[in-house]
Amino acid sequence: MGQIIIQGFLLSGLYALIAVGFTMIFSVGRVLNLAYGVYIMLGGYVYFVAVQMYSLPKVPSFLFAALAGVIFGVLTYQLLVKRLQGDAIAVEISTLILAVVMQAAIIVVFSPAPRSMWPLVPGVIYVYDVAVQKNILLATVVSWVVLGGLMVFVHKTHIGRAIRAVSMDPKGALISGIDPQRINLITWGLSGALGAIAGVFFATYTQLDPGMWVFPLITAVAVVIVGGIGSIVGSLIAAHIIGFMETITTTLIAAELRGVFTMLLIIVVLAVAPKGLFGKAEL
């Protein structure tokens, strides 16, 4: 029981981080970025190259990974999404193609073989007799710090308020002197950074391989659908629903079944309450 609660919270924190980067883009631009999984993969691989191939220290490598996410997010928006803006389906399809292209690129550079990542912090600590890997604990702590920082950013800073304004009403924001394209660009960069940071932890959680972008993308989609597209608070709650559901399935039934229940949840929620459990709350 203790095991389920602790593991559930740890996994959910990571899922929340994965999902928030994904839902931000939808809030602001009303498009789904199916290349989001690529930022996660990119984060993992950049960290891997920096630490395990070039033996750089961990903290700068972590920042490199986040930077790579920012650059790739900005490039996706500038080169691909900007011109297709307004056509949500075209954006979804072109970002899906982009994801497959990046998967092929990773295979070319790193070969299709999976790589295992060293944990960021090795070792195990005991919380109420439950063994918890320090690495996963760190992932959860960092997730919460990043999410908290994000909340402060969107509520307290000027740019953050502009992001919220665009997500509520792009035309109104434009009239108030906000450039929605610039805000979109910032959001895509931010989303790339969040994805890449989540990716470093996700990769230590599982492993690095060229197909690893699919599972986090599907998880982000699930969290966002269950929470209601565009709602950060809804995403946090949904991340915990899905995180706990997976932990319970893994511990009590079978690890292979966790995906099945998540998918069933998506289908049921979409069929019963298409706006998600928490509708369209504020960003």
Added chain:
Amino acid sequence: MWLLGQLRWWLLFALGMSLLPLFISPGTLRIFIFANFLAMFAMSWDILSGRTGYISFGHPFLIGIAGYTTAMLTYHLNWPLYITIPTAVVTTMIGGTLFFLPALRIRGTYFALVTLAFMELMYHSMQVVQPKLTGGTRGLSGLPTLVSGAVPNYYLSFLVMFAIGVGLWLLIRTRLGIALSAIRMDEDAVRSSGLNTTRLKLFAFMVSAMVAGIAGALYTHYLGSIAPRGIFEINFLFTILVAALLGGAGTIIGPIIGAYFLTFLLELLRPYIPGAGRYLIYGVIALVLYYYVPKGLYSLFERLRERFFRPRPDPQSD
């Protein structure tokens, strides 16, 4: 006579393709067989998503249902193929109805996502639920084939593809087909003009599922094996989507062009770029083409034809 006039390009196409095995090697023929199957999958996607605008990200779900039904029936029960393939088609159509339920309430992005969830659901459950029946992660192999050898398989796949192509092409020219594409433009307007959009959508789903069922079952028996990886996978979905979109969604001819184009692009690159790099170039070409010609290759041909032939305005085209 009118019909014959409309179909003259199709007949020319059939004539050319049926002479093909005289000129090319069995190895190249196998590429054509794959292109034919891809064309069937892409047309199945097109009659639903290209026409009605309900973008399906889960077509591999339908194809997989067909493949698994016929695979399990032949593998475990040794039923003959002339029973299992029709059974698979019927099962796929039932699966298509399941697919249809969310479309009653949700559109656009949400619909695309729920179909993606269906596909992922199958991917996960096929590996763990009843692995004795489905073969689990490794799937089932050693399935019987309908015909053997490259030439008979080529003719079979081409014949089926051609029949589906002509059938769907004629269908989109009827009032029913036009109503389907009106749904894509403005569903509420179609409903206000007194048409039952639910029935129209159900019809599109059923036709799409039927085509997916036929193609999926035949493809499984052409390969002689089936596994969750390779079917319920985003890369497979990608190939189908890109074939339909690059060719030109909503036109039926477009997906055929797209399927041939993609298959041959991959083969043309083979001698120049070894290994995985091929898929990279192939994906980049797909992305650039989609970006600059979002209406597909078919629209390019149409534009050329208009420039050089200046046909009489065709009241049927939309």
